[in-house]
Amino acid sequence: MTADLYGASPLAARADALARHSAPEGVQGVRIAEVPFTAQVALRVDPRGGAAERIGTALGAALPGRPGQVARTDRVLVLGLGPDEWLVVGSEGTAPELQDTLTAALDGAHGAVVDVSAHRTIVRVSGPKARDLLNTGCALDLHPRVFGADQCAQTLLARAAVILLCRETDPADFWVFVRASYARYLADWLIDATEFDG
Amino acid sequence: MMLIPCPWCGPRNEVEFHYGGQADVACPRDPDAVSDAEWARFLFFRANPMGAFTERWMHRAGCRRWFTVRRDTVTHEIRPVGAEQERAVTV
Numbered sequence: 517m518t519a520d521l522y523g524a525s526p527l528a529a530r531a532d533a534l535a536r537h538s539a540p541e542g543v544q545g546v547r548i549a550e551v552p553f554t555a556q557v558a559l560r561v562d563p564r565g566g567a568a569e570r571i572g573t574a575l576g577a578a579l580p581g582r583p584g585q586v587a588r589t590d591r592v593l594v595l596g597l598g599p600d601e602w603l604v605v606g607s608e609g610t611a612p613e614l615q616d617t618l619t620a621a622l623d624g625a626h627g628a629v630v631d632v633s634a635h636r637t638i639v640r641v642s643g644p645k646a647r648d649l650l651n652t653g654c655a656l657d658l659h660p661r662v663f664g665a666d667q668c669a670q671t672l673l674a675r676a677a678v679i680l681l682c683r684e685t686d687p688a689d690f691w692v693f694v695r696a697s698y699a700r701y702l703a704d705w706l707i708d709a710t711e712f713d714g
Numbered sequence: 715m716m717l718i719p720c721p722w723c724g725p726r727n728e729v730e731f732h733y734g735g736q737a738d739v740a741c742p743r744d745p746d747a748v749s750d751a752e753w754a755r756f757l758f759f760r761a762n763p764m765g766a767f768t769e770r771w772m773h774r775a776g777c778r779r780w781f782t783v784r785r786d787t788v789t790h791e792i793r794p795v796g797a798e799q800e801r802a803v804t805v
């Protein structure tokens with residue numbers, strides 16, 4: 517007997533339930549699914565220093581200058597979380613490589629590069645009614661004029677701390693980053709909210 | 715519910731924030747050099763005005779940064795202080 521070294525994603529147990537409650541063409545008009553195992557690396561560095569510039573060059577996109585802005589390359593998304601804080605998101609398995617790239621570019625400058633891939637999972641909420649669904653539990657104005665593509669926000673969704681990321685506006689496509697330990701709660705809340713006809 | 719303007723994230727609901735009390739309370743540089751009365755004054759004594767109050771907030775559910783605003787304790791009207799002071803990092 518060998519041990520299975522690859523764990524289940526936080527929402528593996530909710531995959532069927534989420535699929536059952538997803539109906540992009542139907543009345544609910546929303547699809548909910550987990551985007552599991554993405555690489556996520558937290559980055560802290562002084563935005564005005566040479567290190568921030570080197571990191572921008574290494575990633576292929578300048579670090580977003582303001583929290584809420586998102587930079588996108590073929591390989592990564594860079595979410596601005598704070599004045600000196602970013603979350604670099606890549607595809608599954610790329611965390612070590614991302615960490616090496618960022619650490620090399622930091623080159624000993626004051627800052628931090630930490631693999632936080634296991635910290636949060638992502639719930640993708642998409643479809644014409646995605647915005648309405650999220651707004652039943654989130655006070656932010658998610659209208660495309662205010663919260664458009666490549667914008668992010670740290671806020672509360674159904675009282676859980678999340679990072680909302682708008683990927684596309686038409687049809688709406690959101691990524692909701694949620695802590696692993698809150699993921700099943702949030703998934704259950706979302707499932708419940710699909711049945712609420714506002 | 716108050717709408718509090720985070721200098722980094724913009725206006726957000728009060729529930730996203732943690733209150734930090736009066737701003738610009740200076741810790742004595744050398745705690746050993748002050749009297750018990752002076753130390754107690756630093757620890758426990760705060761202004762309690764009816765009207766404008768300069769105070770600290772932390773955007774707990776957002777960017778997790780401390781910042782300073784000027785709030786009217788009667789009307790809850792919030793005005794930013796100068797951008798530099800608002801974003802200043804003080805412990």
Ligand SMILES: [Zn+2]
Pocket residue numbers: 720721722723724773776777778779
């Ligand atoms: Zn903030």
